[in-house]
Amino acid sequence: MDEIAVERVLRIVELVPAARVAAYGTVGAVAGCSPRYVGRVMKEFGSNVTWWRVVSAAGVLPPEIHARARLQWESEGTPHTHRSVDRSAFLDVDSLDELWRTHGTEPECG
Numbered sequence: 216m217d218e219i220a221v222e223r224v225l226r227i228v229e230l231v232p233a234a235r236v237a238a239y240g241t242v243g244a245v246a247g248c249s250p251r252y253v254g255r256v257m258k259e260f261g262s263n264v265t266w267w268r269v270v271s272a273a274g275v276l277p278p279e280i281h282a283r284a285r286l287q288w289e290s291e292g293t294p295h296t297h298r299s300v301d302r303s304a305f306l307d308v309d310s311l312d313e314l315w316r317t318h319g320t321e322p323e324c325g
Contacts, residue, residue: 216256220248222322224256230314231268233291237306238272244308245315274299 224246231237239250239257246253257266267284270276275298276284285295294301306314 216259219322220246220252221256221260224248224253225260225264226319226322227311227315228257228261228264228266228269230318231265231306231311232314234293234304235306236268236270236274236293236300236304237311239269240272241306241308241311242269245312270300274301274305 224242227242227246228237239253243250243253253269257269261269265287266280267276267287270284274295275281285297287293288295288300294304
């Protein structure tokens with residue numbers, strides 16, 4: 216995996232505000248990579264960031280981490296049901312891109 220792309224994805228994830236979520240595809244659109252790439256980054260490197268704020272377009276996470284994510288959603292006040300995050304919690308691409316452009320820091324090359 217490209218370490219600059221990985222770092223960019225992780226930095227973008229850290230910009231998702233508490234009580235909000237972004238879909239893998241939204242993060243990918245801002246980072247310049249595919250939703251699958253974002254999922255892979257989150258699986259391999261996401262444990263030290265706010266991983267529970269990145270979900271599928273349906274508002275769910277893999278079963279093995281869903282219960283832990285629900286605890287975080289409850290703690291932050293993220294609107295959700297037992298099965299998924301409510302659509303009202305999702306950031307759209309424009310909102311996440313604005314956060315990245317105004318608060319993000321591009322990883323250094325080399």
